[in-house]
Amino acid sequence: MVNKKSLTNYVRRMTSALMNAGVKSVVISPGSRSTPLAYAFASTKSLNVYMQVDERSAGFFALGLAKASGEPVVLLCTSGTAASNYFPAVTEAHYARIPLIVITADRPHELREVGAPQAIDQIQLYGNHVKYSVDLPLAEDNTDVDDFIVRHVQRAASVALTAPYGPIHLNVPFREPLLIDFEMDIPTSTFIQRMKGNDLLDTSIIHFVNDILNKTEKGLLVIGELPIGINTKLFWNFAKALNWPVLCDPLSNLRAKVPTNCMDLCIDNYDALLKSNRFKEKAIPDTVIRLGAQPVSKPLSLFLKNVRPNTVVLIDESPEFRDPLGIVTHHIQSSIEAFLQIDVQKEDSAYVKTWVQANDEASVVLENSSGSDEGAYTQMLLSNLPDKSDLISGSSMPIRDVDTFFDKTEKDITIFANRGTNGIDGVVSTALGIQAARQRPSWLLIGDLSFLHDVNGLIVSRFHETDLTIVIMNNDGGGIFSYLPQAESGNHFERLFGTPTGLTFEHIAAMYDAQYSSIESIEEFEQELAQDKKKNIRIIEVFTNRKENVIAHRTLWNEITKRIDSIE
CATH class of the missing domain: 3.40.50.1220 (TPP-binding domain)
Known part of the structure; x- marks a missing residue:
């Protein structure tokens, strides 16, 4: 049994070290074994604490916070498979070079590999997808352990914030009882500051x-x-x-x-x-x-x-x-x-x-293009984005349409996407995290399958205010596959690639008390974009046709090709 004073000292020192390393935000997935750190974070007034009950969504929400702020963000969960559910976001953070500090609470050593409930092997859980991983010691009344904790946490955070940035993993075992002393002050540390030198190119590189x-x-x-x-x-x-x-x-x-x-x-x-x-x-x-x-x-x-x-x-x-x-x-x-x-x-x-x-010639074609395919809807959305706003794009067809239709502008618009691994999972949660970090009106452009992958991400809107408009391009399936050679064969294409679900999202909007509109034409979309946003979450569901999208895109590309080919 660990005494409350030692446990409190342990988690307070860890909290202090993380803040000293630049941590301002913590995302917590609720659970029992992580109680000491959850209490320490929640009772620290200078920390921004976010709750998300779904661990996979929590991981991407934290990733969005870190991506948009450029600062390290802590992600905390209990022991067991909760930690496994962070893996997709950790993987994206690795390849996108995002400084996530993943903290997984664990059972004490005597309860590992003996059949104890909610216990898995968490040592090196994320393998090569993190830059640094350590299994920390248990809390005890020992000044050497105190110094070890502070310096190891600082060292780990420094690794996360050394180019290239990336995620790190702290596995922290706790013995019961798990309660801490809320009145105890943060202990002082002998570690004071990390300083980073400026990069300078030597003369040989310049030459x-x-x-x-x-x-x-x-x-x-x-x-x-x-x-x-x-x-x-x-x-x-x-x-x-x-x-x-x-x-x-x-x-x-x-x-x-x-x-x-x-x-x-x-x-x-x-x-x-x-x-x-x-x-x-x-x-x-x-x-x-x-x-x-x-x-x-x-x-x-x-x-x-x-x-x-x-x-x-x-x-x-x-x-x-x-x-x-x-x-x-x-x-x-x-x-x-x-x-x-x-x-x-x-x-x-x-x-x-x-x-x-x-x-310039391609711009003329794009400016004069018309239609009611996903490209036209994306073009209209992008042209109507207000100054000082953010757009988060899905990784499949949406980002390609953004690439085609986002014109250079003097407006202050920032665009984000998860392109570390180009996955379609966790996009809703990432968008909510980005909005929380940036505190600007945000828009999410996403396909129906990607939205389905992360509907749970909307849970975070029940705990924290947000300002997010979600535009779902619902073409009833995986639209990007329609541009690939397998679409021409016809054999099993719909079953294996098109994957139509027949689902619409008005009931999801109602469940989360989101503002909702259903769009069937470009004229309706234009009218909807002119309407005021009245709730934290706004969902605009745009219904499109995959085959018509392919024809419209290829027709537009051919028009651009003809125009630039005519240049002498």
Whole structure:
């Protein structure tokens, strides 16, 4: 049996160490074995504590908080399979480089592997999907253990916050009784501060980059998903001086708040442009510089993989640099901000004009397009997003439509998606977490199957206020599969890939007291977007047809191809 004073001292020290490492928010899944830490967190006034009773949804809610804030977020659960349900979010956090601090309460050592209830092997539970994992000691009246706890928690948090960011796992055993002393103050710690040095590029790297730039006549700057809070002013100063076409993935968040003098360089229609064989011949680059993750666009990926530019420079802070196409020739391991401080200067070129002119022509086609397919609905949603708002996109067809239809803008709009592993699970919870972190009006664009995967995520709206509008593209199944070759065969396609459920969501909206509307036409959608949001959760269910969506998308792409192919 552990005494209350020792247990309280233990969890208070852990709480203090986490806060000292920068933790401001904690997501708790209720359970018995985690009681001491849950009480310690809940009774700490300077912490934001969120509750979510479904562990899988809790994991993605915490991921959304951390993704949007750029700060470490604690995720706490009891022992047993509760911890297993965090695995999908931990996996996404690993590949998306998000600093989650996962704390799993555990049985004491004498109750492990003896058939005790709610006990599983939690040691190294998340394997290589976390950057750091430790099984902490039990609470006891021992100053050496006190110091060990503080320094180990700080060390673990430092690992989570060292580039590349990622999740870490603390497994914490507790003996009963599990109650703590609420009146006890947070103990003082001998550990005071962690300091992080600034990244600076040495002169050899700067000379190398300038040498490449001097030799390059046709250069592309490709920008994938970037961490939140990137210095956009620094970026656009660099891009303007470099004077190369900038292919901005929507998740780079560089299509928003674009400076007026950089609008031409921001290429937002490259996905459509690179469906034209004639344009691709003109667009072959000598050099590509990529910042961030590989962009969403499949045409861009296929283009770069096929032409294999002579020089592909990747800026990635991790030694495990991301190169899914296998074309990177040079990896500069540094922060993006350090690279952007290189002094560059390039003159205007015919190659830049080729990209800018084609991009402008594609914009004309998109601006004059009409229809009632999912692309048209997405285009209308994006054009009506208010300034200072956020959009969270589903990972399948929604993010591809966002890539196609999100025009560069001077408005302050931030776009998020779970592209670490591109899963369709946990998207609702991630969106709710992002809204909680950002405290801005948020919109979620999601398909019906992805929404079904995380209906439980809405539970969090019963515990915390939110401001989320959910636009569900209900095409009764997996719409993205209709664009793949297996859709042409017809054999078992609907059963294996289309997977129609016949479900609609008005009853889900009623269950969660959400504002609801059913949309059958583009005119109804336009009218609905003009209506005021009256409740915490608003669900707009848009009914579309998968086959018609495919025809409409391909017709639009063909129109863009014809227009840019006519350019002399």
